Amino acid sequence: xxxxxxxxxxxxxxxxxxxxxxxxxxxxxxxxxxxxxxxxxxxxxxxxxxxxxxxxxxxxxxxxxxxxxxxxxxxxxxxxxxxxxxxxxxxxxxxxxxxxxxxxxxxxxxxxxxxxxxxxxxxxxxxxxxxxxxxxxxxxxxxxxxxxxxxxxxxxxxxxxxxxxxxxxxxxxxxxxxxxxxxxxxxxxxxxxxxxxxxxxxxxxxxxxxxxxxxxxxxxxxxxxxxxxxxxxxxxxxxxxxxxxxxxxxxxx
Amino acid sequence: xxxxxxxxxxxxxxxxxxxxxxxxxxxxxxxxxxxxxxxxxxxxxxxxxxxxxxxxxxxxxxxxxxxxxxxxxxxxxxxxxxxxxxxxxxxxxxxxxxxxxxxxxxxxxxxxxxxxxxxxxxxxxxxxxxxxxxxxxxxxxxxxxxxxxxxxxxxxxxxxxxxxxxxxxxxxxxxxxxxxxxxxxxxxxxxxxxxxxxxxxxxxxxxxxxxxxxxxxxxxxxxxxxxxxxxxxxxxxxxxxxxxxxxxxxxxxxxxxxxxxxxxxxxxxxxxxxxxxxxxxxxxxxxxxxxxxxxxxxxxxxxxxxxxxxxxxxxxxxxxxxxxxxxxxxxxxxxxxxxxxxx
Numbered sequence: 001x002x003x004x005x006x007x008x009x010x011x012x013x014x015x016x017x018x019x020x021x022x023x024x025x026x027x028x029x030x031x032x033x034x035x036x037x038x039x040x041x042x043x044x045x046x047x048x049x050x051x052x053x054x055x056x057x058x059x060x061x062x063x064x065x066x067x068x069x070x071x072x073x074x075x076x077x078x079x080x081x082x083x084x085x086x087x088x089x090x091x092x093x094x095x096x097x098x099x100x101x102x103x104x105x106x107x108x109x110x111x112x113x114x115x116x117x118x119x120x121x122x123x124x125x126x127x128x129x130x131x132x133x134x135x136x137x138x139x140x141x142x143x144x145x146x147x148x149x150x151x152x153x154x155x156x157x158x159x160x161x162x163x164x165x166x167x168x169x170x171x172x173x174x175x176x177x178x179x180x181x182x183x184x185x186x187x188x189x190x191x192x193x194x195x196x197x198x199x200x201x202x203x204x205x206x207x208x209x210x211x212x213x214x215x216x217x218x219x220x221x222x223x224x225x226x227x228x229x230x231x232x233x234x235x236x237x238x239x240x241x242x243x244x245x246x247x248x249x250x251x252x253x
Numbered sequence: 254x255x256x257x258x259x260x261x262x263x264x265x266x267x268x269x270x271x272x273x274x275x276x277x278x279x280x281x282x283x284x285x286x287x288x289x290x291x292x293x294x295x296x297x298x299x300x301x302x303x304x305x306x307x308x309x310x311x312x313x314x315x316x317x318x319x320x321x322x323x324x325x326x327x328x329x330x331x332x333x334x335x336x337x338x339x340x341x342x343x344x345x346x347x348x349x350x351x352x353x354x355x356x357x358x359x360x361x362x363x364x365x366x367x368x369x370x371x372x373x374x375x376x377x378x379x380x381x382x383x384x385x386x387x388x389x390x391x392x393x394x395x396x397x398x399x400x401x402x403x404x405x406x407x408x409x410x411x412x413x414x415x416x417x418x419x420x421x422x423x424x425x426x427x428x429x430x431x432x433x434x435x436x437x438x439x440x441x442x443x444x445x446x447x448x449x450x451x452x453x454x455x456x457x458x459x460x461x462x463x464x465x466x467x468x469x470x471x472x473x474x475x476x477x478x479x480x481x482x483x484x485x486x487x488x489x490x491x492x493x494x495x496x497x498x499x500x501x502x503x504x505x506x507x508x509x510x511x512x513x514x515x516x517x518x519x520x521x522x523x524x525x526x527x528x529x530x531x532x533x534x535x536x537x538x539x540x541x542x543x544x545x546x547x548x549x550x551x552x553x554x555x556x557x558x559x560x561x562x563x564x565x566x567x568x569x570x571x572x573x574x575x576x577x578x579x580x581x582x583x584x585x586x587x588x589x590x591x592x593x594x595x596x
Contacts, residue, residue, distance in 0.1 A: 006582070024359050029263050032422055036564040042571045050578030066354040070257050073423050080426075103259055103422060110258035110357050118351050126351075136281045138294065142344045145298030150305050150348070157306035173311040176444075180451025183307055183323070187332075187452065188459060190306075194299035198292055207291045 002122040008052035009120050013129035015222040019229040020117045026233040027109045033095060035102040038109075040236040044229055045112045052120045059119070063111050070107040074100045123147055149193075157186055254324075254406075254438075255349070255364055256413055258357030262420040269416065270362030276370050277343055280336040293333075297341045300329055304345050312448070323445050326368055327402045330377040331453055332467050339373035367412040372405035380404055385468050394453050394464070399446030406442035410434045 002009075008016075023044060030038050049056060077099040118126075127140050164174060164182065174182050258266070284293060304325045311322055329338040343365045349355040356364045384397035414430050417423060423430075457464045 021358055024258055024357065025263050025266075028258060028261060028266065028359060039564040039567045040571075042568060043574065046571045046575035047578060050575045050582060053579065053582050056575075062354050066257065069255065070259050073260055073417065076423055076429075099422075106422075107257055107259035110359070111354050114351065114358050115354055136278075136285075138281050138285060139277070139340070139344070141294055142298050142301070142340060143347065145295065146301035146341075146344050147348055147352075149299050149302035153299070153302040153306040154309060157309055161310060173313040176312050176448070177451075179310075179312045179323075179448045180455045183310065183448070184452045184455030184459070186306060186310075187303060187328075187456060190299045190303040191296065191460075191463065194296040197295040197299065201295060 002119060004053065004120075006052050006120075008048055008116075010221075011120075011225055012216060012218050012222040013121050013125045014132060015218060015226050016117055016121060017129060019226050020113050022230045023113050023233055024110045026230075026237050027106055027113075030102070030106065030237065032099045032102055035098055035105060037236070037239075038102065038105060041109055041233060043236075044233060045109065045116060048116055048120075049112075052116065054116060054119045059112055059115050062115050063108060066111045067104070067107055070103055074103040077103065149197075152193075153186075153190060156189060160186060254368060254409060254413060255356040256360040256367070256416060258359045260417050260420060260422050261360055261363065262422065263359070265416055265420045266359040266362060268362075269366050270359070273343070273362040273365040273370060276374065277340065277365070280340050280374075283336045284340065293337055297333060297337050298344075300333060300338075301341045301345045301348075304329065304342070305348075323448055324368065324406075326372040327377070327381070327398065327405055327445075328449050328452060330373045331381060331398070331449075332456070332463060334467055335373050335377050338377070339369050342369035342373060363412070363416050367409040367416075371408045371412065372401070376401045376405040376408065382468065389457060389461075389465050389468060391454055391457070394457060395450040398450035398453055399443065402446035402449050403439065403442035406438045406445070407435060410438040 027038070027041060049059065078094075078096045080096065121129075123144070127144050130140050130143070131137070160182065161174070164178070168175070287293070307325045307328075308322050326338070326342055329341055332338075333341065346356065346364050346369060347361060350357060350361050350364070381397050381401040384400065385393055387393065411431075411434075414427065414434050418427050418430065453464060
């Protein structure tokens with residue numbers, strides 16, 4: 001998914017990173033009750049998502065995984081903050097509900113921003129951007145290699161868990177008293193693997209100089225993207241949508 | 254224990270980010286000084302991947318029917334040493350934040366501090382290593398593992414509580430939050446400590462060199478109580494500064510409700526003046542219940558019917574924009590594909 005050719009994928013990775021970080025900072029800087037003024041912020045991720053052809057269902061599924069902690073932390077707002085914010089007829093809405101929903105909305109926006117960034121940037125491009133940021137090569141190699149061996153070790157662990165499940169009476173999870181030898185075994189296998197990888201790397205001439213990334217200039221398109229994202233969010237941050245509603249109302253005869 | 258972006262204020266997120274980045278830079282320079290650094294890299298990377306795999310393994314707690322997984326921070330510190338394990342955990346947390354939506358970009362600094370810096374650079378040199386000074390045995394390994402995992406998790410959850418409180422996003426009083434978080438993490442810490450001890454015991458039996466070598470390396474961080482005190486002092490000043498900034502900007506709950514009450518009473522006094530104009534407006538406006546003066550004095554922005562409707566409309570507009578754009582995009586690729594086929 002990260003290797004596609006859309007206007008978003010073609011952007012400079014550093015610009016994308018800056019835009020995402022700035023966007024999240026602006027989202028987080030909204031006051032704790034500003035649910036309504038924050039709503040226009042939803043435009044940016046939605047447009048980026050559409051332009052990058054990222055399927056919405058997948059993003060939502062990933063988002064749902066990240067929400068529980070915010071839910072737990074936010075529930076206190078519902079219970080403890082019981083001022084009345086608004087009455088609609090006989091229905092009164094508490095301030096707690098407002099701050100709770102604000103928190104959830106912030107969580108949604110920040111999570112989806114990170115997911116969109118990763119969904120449109122392949123890992124080798126991310127590490128190239130890190131290189132350009134002068135992050136030490138030790139960190140970059142570590143980042144790339146950890147990502148590389150993640151799948152391998154997950155596979156190994158699930159093969160071991162399957163074997164354990166077939167041998168034991170219970171199918172769900174590892175018994176606590178077997179955890180030591182089970183994880184210990186996995187750990188020893190991982191360390192042995194690391195030794196083999198080191199030897200293989202040495203044979204191929206490690207530590208060789210890091211390949212310098214292909215020079216990529218920041219184009220006017222990239223600048224435009226950055227200005228659009230940050231500019232629009234700053235405007236939304238400064239302007240209250242309800243103020244806009246009011247202006248329209250005034251204009252009406 | 255991963256903190257999310259939404260729970261943080263920009264000041265807290267950026268401060269913790271700077272602290273963690275500084276610690277990472279220090280660790281990199283320390284490891285680069287080491288002659289064996291190129292051998293350490295694959296070991297660290299595979300250990301990082303191992304942490305992911307270990308977190309995937311669910312164990313069952315006997316007689317309770319519940320299950321859980323280990324965090325693995327102290328385990329890595331015991332086998333790799335302070336600085337390498339800190340860097341490895343940092344990379345694990347970065348990958349979790351980017352690819353698994355666990356934590357967030359802004360929260361990375363907090364998460365690296367709570368789950369990496371505390372166990373690897375504070376608890377490991379101050380608790381784990383001194384306990385193993387007199388030689389590695391089954392008993393000393395068990396004691397050291399349990400004590401250090403418990404203290405690491407206690408400090409880590411304390412960090413979560415303080416960072417959340419300093420950000421002021423939730424309504425939770427500090428005491429109540431502490432009373433919930435600390436006992437839960439005491440239980441988690443005990444179980445994880447026992448498992449860590451079992452794993453280290455197993456590894457020690459199979460490959461005693463691995464465990465003992467890590468403890469004899471002199472290049473582990475030399476943390477003295479003086480340095481820890483200095484760090485704590487800096488952090489206290491920083492958080493104090495952030496807290497006071499926050500306190501002056503946002504009045505607390507009581508003040509806030511007083512302000513709100515005052516605001517509404519002022520409003521009713523003002524209303525007669527506007528009545529004649531309001532009457533005409535009420536008849537003609539799209540959203541008649543809307544009152545501009547009330548909007549200005551209310552502390553909660555957009556708390557009016559008009560605000561709600563406006564917000565809803567904005568939401569809809571954004572959705573439609575997205576839909577239209579993706580429709581257009583979906584039509585486009587067919588052309589390009591056709592063209593590719595022709596070539």
